[in-house]
Amino acid sequence: xxxxxxxxxxxxxxxxxxxxxxxxxxxxxxxxxxxxxxxxxxxxxxxxxxxxxxxxxxxxxxxxxxxxxxxxxxxxxxxxxxxxxxxxxxxxxxxxxxxxxxxxxxxxxxxxxxxxxxxxxxxxxxxxxxxxxxxxxxxxxxxxxxxxxxxxxxxxxxxxxxxxxxxxxxxxxxxxxxxxxx
Numbered sequence: 001x002x003x004x005x006x007x008x009x010x011x012x013x014x015x016x017x018x019x020x021x022x023x024x025x026x027x028x029x030x031x032x033x034x035x036x037x038x039x040x041x042x043x044x045x046x047x048x049x050x051x052x053x054x055x056x057x058x059x060x061x062x063x064x065x066x067x068x069x070x071x072x073x074x075x076x077x078x079x080x081x082x083x084x085x086x087x088x089x090x091x092x093x094x095x096x097x098x099x100x101x102x103x104x105x106x107x108x109x110x111x112x113x114x115x116x117x118x119x120x121x122x123x124x125x126x127x128x129x130x131x132x133x134x135x136x137x138x139x140x141x142x143x144x145x146x147x148x149x150x151x152x153x154x155x156x157x158x159x160x161x162x163x164x165x166x167x168x169x170x171x172x173x174x175x176x177x178x179x180x181x182x
Contacts (some may be wrong), residue, residue: 007019007176008166012076015139026114027062030060030062031058031060031061031062032053032059034061034062034063034066035048035049035052035053035066038052038066038175038176038179039052039172039175041175042168042171042172042175043168045169046095047168048172048175051073051169051172052066052070052172055072057069057071059151063179063180066176067123067177068120068123068124069174070176071116071119071120071123071131071135071167071173072120072168072173074116074138074166074172074173075116075119075120077165077166077169078100078109078112078113078138079113080162081109081159081162082106082110082113084100084158084159084162085105085109085159086106088102088159089102089103089106092166094154095153095154096154097153097154098152098153098155098156099154100152100154100158101148101149101152101154101155101156102156104145104148105145105149105159105163107146107147108141109141111137111138111141112138115119115134115137116138116170118130118134119134119135119138120169122134123141123177128177128180128181128182129181130178132174132178135170135174135177136174138170139171139174142163142166142167142170143167144161145163146160146164146167
């Protein structure tokens, strides 16, 4: 009897949650006009619009396609940053503090690349909650690298710049995912 009451209660709660959620917004704009609209709440609107419109396919892209572009740009950035870190680690006579920072950031970026790949797969499967989880995890990896850069004597200005851009790209992709989530 208790099990049936619990199941009934659970079904009612799930129904209310699903019914009470507003559908995602629909957009009549495409391309740059849509990118500007999606980026309105970004921490850096100009950067957001620039990154979303950096690919040729963005010219006529709908909101879901701009979500894919946002994740793709973030993933490319993470891969490029990972390669940058690997090349720095190959240099001889690195200061120990810088080498430690680069090691930490290298591990974080390897994880972030995998998480962004998982995010893209989840987005293509319309698994918006999973996209949110993977993106937040990738953001945490970028923040861990940022902490290592700011807390240690070994700092790399180029890596710091790249990491700042990575965090912006991930946060913008997260913003767009939130807008698209039904």
